[in-house]
Amino acid sequence: MAIKMVAVDLDGTLLTSGNYISSETQKTLQEASNKGIKIVLASGRPLSGVVDYAKQLGLDGADQYAVVFNGAVIQAINGDVLMSQEMDYRDFNLMLRLQRLSHVNLHFETTECFWTLDRDLSVQMQINAALTNNELRVRDRKEIPQDFTFNKVGFTCDRSSDQIEKLWQTIPDWAFQSYDIVRSLDNCIELNAIGASKGNALMNLASRLNLRANEVMIFGDQGNDLSMFENPGFYKVAMGNAIEDIKDRADYVTDDNDHNGIAKALKKLVL
Structure with missing residues (x-):
């Protein structure tokens, strides 16, 4: 599977129920990053709630990105704004x-x-x-x-x-x-x-990075991840703790966020 970008939701996906990244998940995502796969954190949080976890994964600077505010903003980890959709x-x-x-x-x-x-x-x-x-x-x-x-x-x-x-x-x-x-x-x-969603933002970012939709893998668990799971091109991985609407749209269902679901899927499908 020629995956070049992996987009990962935070709460209930990357983070355990204790709000930390497990050592196994961290190690596996860093291995993927070291192999040239772009790791993108995609969250409903603002960048301030994402940046520490990104840096824990070794993601920093102007060439590492996060999709924040449920896709209303794409930012580099250093704070640079690539795209912003606002209300007035x-x-x-x-x-x-x-x-x-x-x-x-x-x-x-x-x-x-x-x-x-x-x-x-x-x-x-x-x-x-x-x-x-x-x-x-x-x-x-x-x-x-x-x-x-x-x-x-x-x-x-x-x-x-x-x-x-x-x-x-x-x-x-x-x-x-x-x-x-x-x-x-x-x-x-x-x-x-309207139109501000994780799915649309990831397509925007993939285009900026000259990637096709079928080169993107996404992980999620909740309603604000549905837009990613509605993209027919993405390879879609649902967490074991995901809501049924997410699991129904997934290509693969992995273990839950407290049992290294991301790491297990990446090892089986990508690494």
């Missing part, structure tokens, strides 16, 4: 309309920090900021300038709440037609500009 103040106001459909937190993600108008923050929102080494700025609506732009939106609630499910069931058709919306966790909905 009109979208900001529409997100506030959606928030009123249930009792959820809403935050706006940029390459610099997270912004929210909410004073009472869900544990999930605080976890998202902490895991990505991000500043969380709480502001009043009047403090948000009309030239405000952002790359991704997150709706969250605490795990004991049913409010994300309520929001998911009541999001109007116009929103699904205007934005890319995914249910990334039971208590989290993520929203991007």
